[in-house]
Amino acid sequence: MAQRRRQSAPQNQSQAAAQEEDDDLTFTQPSTSQVQRGLEKVTNAQVDQKTAEVVQYVLVKDQKKIPIRRADLVKHVVKEYRNIYPEIIKRAVRTFDQVFGLSLVEIDTKNHIYILVNKLDKEEGASQFNNPTNPKIGLLFVILSVIFMKGGVVRENLIWNTLKKLRVDPGEKHEEFGDVKKVVTDEFVRQRYLEYARIPHTEPAEYEFRWGQRADMEVSKAKILEFMGQLHEQEPQSWSQQYREAHSSSAQTGTSSSQR
Template sequence: MSQRKKSVSASQNKTQRRSQASLNEDEEASFSQVSSSQVQRARENFTSDQIDRKVAEVVQFILIKDQKKMPIRRADIVKHVIKDYKLLYTDIINRVCRTFEQVFGLKLVETDPKNHIYILINKLDPIQGEPVSMRSVNPKKGLLFVILSVIFMKGGVIKENLVWNSLKKLRVDPGEKHDEFGDVKKVVTDEFVRQKYLEYVKIPHTEPVEYEFRWGLRSEKEVSKLKMLEFVGELFEQDPQSWTQQFREASTVDSSSQRTSS
């Protein structure tokens, strides 16, 4: 690419970023400037049946977006679903949250308060008597659970070659096409990362370039570290408390999570 083309491309990217930032600021301003009297008038302009339908539409929209486990933007909800009901956004989204929790056992979590991005997480407890060994989950979730376990047991951050070596021991080679997962490396570094289950981060000042894995935001919200430690204990036929540091962290995180959700 010529220097001139690079310069034009960089300029276009900067313009797009400024434009997006301006849109975000405009959107934020339009929400922050809504008065209680405007909200009250809006409530009087719509019937309860109309609001019920709008809540159902938002629920359906979020469920469709979440099928690919992609983040859900407030701007998209407003633009594609809320539309003329924008003044009632808070009322509607609160009812949507209650619907997800009471009907689906899911929780709508705002992961980015600045840009107002949401994800759905599963808040259902495992069925009583269900083994911790993850035998009932789909293959990809099983693969993810193994990777999360390795990261957790190794202190929360590990180099990618340790992940690949751990998978090879389970006869899952990232360099070969797998019957269940297809391109294993793509599933782990692309799909799981896009879904916010994993973070795949370049390690500074490495030559050749190296990467490391961490738990993603969705995993931190959705996965019980205590249950994971029970799973590891089951695999190695050891008491989970024998891993002192991990047990302390898992117990602290899970009790803190319970207090937040109650």
């Protein structure tokens, strides 16, 4: 009997995963008229309370830089208020903007995934990446710099070799970062700072890195060029292609908030 119970656990887990997937697919964005009808059935205080719960949930997730899925918000927080989801998100966006100086940005419109971006950092040039005091942010800044300077995509061997020169060996446990390779290929990827994908038709398999969606939102390419200029005692304009890209991208407003 015990043997039979042990074997049923993975099946239960897979059923739960399938159920979550079904939950994701069953939610569709309510229409304006559906939202209006839904608002007639609740008080303003109830909507504000649910908005506060959404804000709290997102802030907790953001502490670990975990992107937030709309499906998780609906399932775990919004729940029975899903028919007024757009109104709740609209109020949450306003709260993040006015109270916290943050933008709630939808970085993946297909899967409806959000991140928080610090508007004040962007506006004042005080981003954590400009003066990285957190060692992991410093590590990430180096990796993003290499990718940017090499044209936007690099093979993983180049990243590992660069880190080795900085005495951060991905094959050894590091005093500050622990398992370096896991931090880079798992944590930074999960946080959407990096994309890590297999290069097609390579045998044995080879992988490459690109900037992730969060990096595009939070990291200034112009600041990276300034850093490289100081490092090599050159003007940022010395790298003409990167200079054009940095200043064309910095002119765009990539931090517009989403109300989806």
